[in-house]
Amino acid sequence: MKKEFAVIGLGRFGGSICRELSREGMEVLALDLDEDKVNEYRDIASHAVIADSTDENVLKELGFRNIDHVIVAIGDNIQASMLTTLILKEMGIKMITVKAQNDYHEKILNKIGADQVVHPERDMGKRIAHNIISNNILDYIELSDDHSVVEVKAGSKMGGQTLVDLDIRAEYGCNVVAIKRDKDVIVSPMATEEIKESDVLIVIGADKDISRFEKNLV
Ligand code: ATP
Ligand code: ATP
Ligand code: CA
Structure with a gap:
């Protein structure tokens, strides 16, 4: 029905x-x-x-x-x-x-x-604010009061390096849960996966950690 x-x-x-x-x-x-x-x-x-x-x-x-x-x-x-x-x-x-x-x-x-x-106005405001911080931040989804998921373009800072090279989890406490590459989605990427500049990363973490990640790598 x-x-x-x-x-x-x-x-x-x-x-x-x-x-x-x-x-x-x-x-x-x-x-x-x-x-x-x-x-x-x-x-x-x-x-x-x-x-x-x-x-x-x-x-x-x-x-x-x-x-x-x-x-x-x-x-x-x-x-x-x-x-x-x-x-x-x-x-x-x-x-x-x-x-x-x-x-x-x-x-x-x-x-x-x-x-x-x-809370559409508040949430859309947050999304747009993150997009204003960097054009490479494509989307921002709140999971709870202090955890979020961001979708970011890898860009020149991350392109050409592996997750180990960038040491994202150890350095920023965030996890790359997936990499979108053209039409493919690499779920749970290996630490040795080499990121391409045009990749889109789906990153999950605490807001304060995501914020540091955004400042340094996006
Ligand atoms: P938006 O920002 O989505 O344009 P808004 O937040 O400004 O809308 P309002 O315009 O205040 O919201 O309300 C949305 C609609 O709800 C209005 O068209 C209004 O007529 C209708 N509405 C308000 N009270 C009632 C009610 N008791 N029963 C049915 N409709 C109602
Ligand atoms: P950890 O000690 O963080 O659990 P690990 O012992 O599982 O890491 P690897 O999986 O080889 O080691 O990863 C090495 C480093 O690469 C991690 O410490 C982390 O910083 C980074 N890394 C690997 N995979 C990811 C991922 N999906 N997201 C973010 N960082 C990652
Ligand atoms: Ca309104």
């Missing part, structure tokens, strides 16, 4: 999720208080409805019980976001993803039982 999704709040973030899920052929119920927003998604989502998600009866009437994954993308109205999440949780929705507006909001969402809390 096909998975069913619902997106509550069709701002830029929720709207983008709705578009992408629909483009991928998923069944999506789009919901917003605002008539104009809903009209924008009539031809994109499987269903688009004008409704207030803080009204439990409305969500029940719309059949939210049968939805597998709900994305709550209400921004500024933190109270509405929390109340909606709480109602969905009480309805027994298996997977609830919520966009947090700030750290305080995030904390409460976790307490209420949101399965996934996302």
